[in-house]
Amino acid sequence: FAFSSFPHLVHLNLSFNILFGIIPPQIGNLSNLQYLDLGSNQLSGVIPLEIGHLNQLRILYFDVNQLHGSIPLEIGQLSLINVLALCHNYFVCNLANFYLNNNSLFNSIPLVLGNLNSLSTMDLSQNQFSGSIPLSLGNLSNLDKLYLYSNSFSGSIPSIIGNLKSLLQLDLSENQLIGSIPLSFGNLSSLTLMSLFNNSLSGSLPPILGNLKSLSALGLHINQLSGVIPSSIGNLSSLRALYLYNNGLYSFVPEEIRYLTSLSELELCTNHLSGVIPHSIGNLTGLLLLNMCENHLSGPIPKSFKNLTSVERVLLNQNNLSGKVNVPKLGTFIISVNNISESIPPEIGDSPKLQVLDLSSNNIVGEIPVQLGKLFSLNKLILNLNQLSGGMPLELGSLIELQYLDLSTNKLKSSIPKSIGNLLRLCYLDLSNNQFGHKILVELE
Template identity: 45%
Template sequence: MELSTFNRVFSLVSLCLLVMLHFTLNLASDSSDEANALVKWKDSLWNNDQSFLPSWNLYPVNSTQLSACTWAGISCDHAGRVESIILTNTSLKGTLDEFSFSLFPHLLYLDLSMNQLFGSLPPQIGNFSNLTRLDLSNNQLSGNIPPEIGLLTHLEILHLSFNQLNGSVPEEVGQLSSLKELVLYHNNLGGLIPSSLGNLSNLARLSLSSNSLSGSIPREIGNSSQLHVLDLSSNHLAGKIPTELGKLVSMNNLVLNGNQFSGGIPQELGLLIELEYLDLSANRLKKSIPKDLGYMLKLHYLNLSNNQLNEEIPDQLAKLFQLSALDLSHNLLKGEILSQICRLENLENLNLSYNNLSGSIPSCFEGMKGLSFVDISYNELQGPIPDSRAFRYAPVEALEGNRGLCGAASSLRLPCKTFTSHKQIFKGWQLVFTVVFPLLGALTLLIVVLIIYQRRKKRNNESNLISCLSGKRRNHENMGEFWMSTVSNIGEKATYKEIMRATENFDPKYCIGRGGYGSVYIAKLEEGHVVAVKKFDIHSLHPSEMANQNHLLKEVKALTELHHRNIVKYFGFCLHAQHSFLIYDYLENGSLNKVLGCEVEAKKLDWNMRIGILRGVAHALSYLHHDCFPPIVHRDISSKNVLLDSDYEAHVSDFGVAKVLQPGATNWTVVLGTCGYTAPELAYTMKVTLECDVYSFGVLALEIIKGEHPGDMILSLSSSLNRMKEKRRLRDIVDQRLPFPDPEIQAPIIKILNLASACLDANPQLRPTMDMICKEL
């Protein structure tokens, strides 16, 4: 090789080495700068405890090796540069003023939610040019949202809810072309909603509720074609609801309640055929209810209460077969209650109170077995009260204010009177003497025969039919009594004999699970319905505990009054000396415990499905704790009592030990529930609280992520998140049977682990509520 050629090659190699060395030194320098900046920010915080973020230190001092990649809450890319800072619920106290935003150009995720950060949001936040997720919710931040937020053009998720931010929503938010979620609820934001939000073509969720926003929803929002959730509730918005909202054909939830909207409900809302939840209550809406709302065939919640709507209830609402809650109260509606409303087989809650409705209540209400709550107070209704469960158990407040009503309910006894003339009275008595008296003897004999026949019939358990819930508590001390009931139409013709036939007298081969109080069997009825039958073991309880049938009745009572998509559906029950059982909806995939215990089945539950299951359980518990009055504590939340349907959606089951928290009562109890999920304070306080369920939920959350019961891991989590992160990296915690989660999935998983840590706090008062957990999930 010629010397000149050799020199050229040597020079080229030397140049490459110099470039690589320079690049390596730059990476080392970048890593050191990031580590130093994080420690500087840590030192500026008000946490003086030596145990606070102990892994965040500058030792060893060799700057060429210094890196934050192994620190708690920090994740790095392949080049060793910080790309994720997730410190949810770590008790951070202080401001963001000392945070060196410019030193983290590769940061993708910043999650400091559920802490105690205060002060303003610095404008330097705009230096995070590659940031895709920013979550500072549940802190004490104040001041304005800086307009520099608009520089975060890669941002997909912006959560600043539950703070004290004021000022207006900056127009620059409309520059966030990648934004999918904008969540700013529960702040002090005022001014107008910026019209620039219409530029966000990828926006799927917009939540600005519980602020002080004023002015007409901007019509430009109709351009956000991917919007699924729009929540502007509890503000001071006025004007008309823009017809352009009808362009948001992907919308699932539209929540505009608690504002000052006027005019009519635009008929264009009927174009939102994917809508499931619509709340326009507590506004100043007038005119009639649009017939076009009848096109929302997926709607399950409709609330138009506390407005000034008039005219009659349109019969098109009877097309909303998925509707479970309908509230038209506190309006000026007139006319009669539609008989077509009885077609709404899924309707559970109906409120028509404080209107000008007249006429009689349709008798077809007696066939609406799923209806559990009804309020028709303060109308001009008359005639008999339907003999249905909802009316029978309605409080007096739900019926009062209607002078013409008559009949019997649990809180109302008004005989239905018939006025007759003197001639009619004479003819009536003449009929009594000439016809009735001669038949009285024969009738009496017939009644005696029937009584004897019925008593014999009760002893023959194979001839008893499942009948409608009568609401009359029988004497269950006599175990010879037999009682079957239903709140759904699947069992109208199903007999005890059929249940026994379908299970071959509860043959073990039909057993699909066992619990603390009995076994569960699968039964295929003659009409094609497949149900689960929970047969109670009469010997399952200790003699000192309540009688077994009382536990059964407790679960029945709980189930008949609970209606939620994430709570198992109940069909009927039987109480008998030989066999006592409940009939549930059969859920194809069985219990979560069974699925997680089988490697093949567990692999089917990917990370998104597991997060969805946890959300379902959270919503069910939030319903029990915050939407039921008095609140209900389940007391036995575990993977065995979470059932999965064909779509792997979660349904909470087994209310045998549920307890209603009566106001003013001490609510003491013996320790019940599944070992390994029970809150530790029950062992020494013996007092049932909502926090007991929260603790169990925390254990379940860990089990879903880990793929098995967390065991001793509970002890390390219940003390502090930082200790957990030092001892156990995410890779060691997650279910090893699944692929390690991608970065976009890691953030919600870490949030779940942080929530679980908070749920397992030794101090029950420091645990989050299920309502808070639902908002975070």
């Protein structure tokens, strides 16, 4: 139909049909239009530039079509718009909510998007945008969610983003951003999520991060950050997830970590952290995941680990830890490639949830405790490359869920117990480089 036939039209909904072809430029003649929904059709081509003539438009749905190309600059002229849905195209998705996520958009973000100062959500994630993050985004004073993740943005993070004091969630992860974390981010006191992971950010962790007392998740992993973990991290009492792994952080784990009592996931692995694991880690009684592997931590495993009654996984492998094996009651405990030199305590049998136990590549001595036979949920037992002696306990035959058993390169002797034949789920068995005698058991044939 001829759009010029409806000069007074304020509401047009043609969604969920089988319309195809292009969006005609004449749509720009509907100068009084406030609501336009062409979503869920088979429209193709580009968004016509004439869309910018619809200066009364509040709501625009072009989602679930086959549109492509760049975002027209004229979108920035729609100063009254508060919902713009362009998602699920080959192109562009939701202004108070602006969603362009999960498309194939490329080139840079049009600077005119900075004119949309009614915006509360901007989601340009999972596209192929490149270039710098435009400074004009700092004008979006009502913005509470900014998602630019999974693109190819480069350059540094504009410090002007620190002016967006209404911001609740900021996700710039999985780009090619460089430079340091702007000090202006300390102004984002309402922020609950900051995700900057998988970029090439460098410099130190600014102490002003301690100002973000509403943060529940902080993801700075897989960058090139260096320096120390600031003591101000202890101010983040609402934090539930802290991910700093795969960086170049060094020095000690700060004692102030004890104040993060809401924390459920703490990942500090693959850095250059040294010193001891602070005893105060036992204050984090809600912790589900503790990952400090691949650092230079030394000293004993704190006795306070026994307070971590909710923890499911502890990964401490590839450090310089020594002393006793203090195993919390959890599902996964990996402390391989350390300097543990004492025996395995019999109390290990008091961890009925344990599914993975890896104590390999240490200097553990003594016998394998019979209490291991009480770990009925265990599916991986890895004790190779130690100094274990004595025989294999008959009780290991009770571990009916066991799929992986490696006792190789120890000083075990005597015969292999027949009870091993009960391990019907076993897929991997390595008993090499020991001193076992007698015939190969029929049960193993």
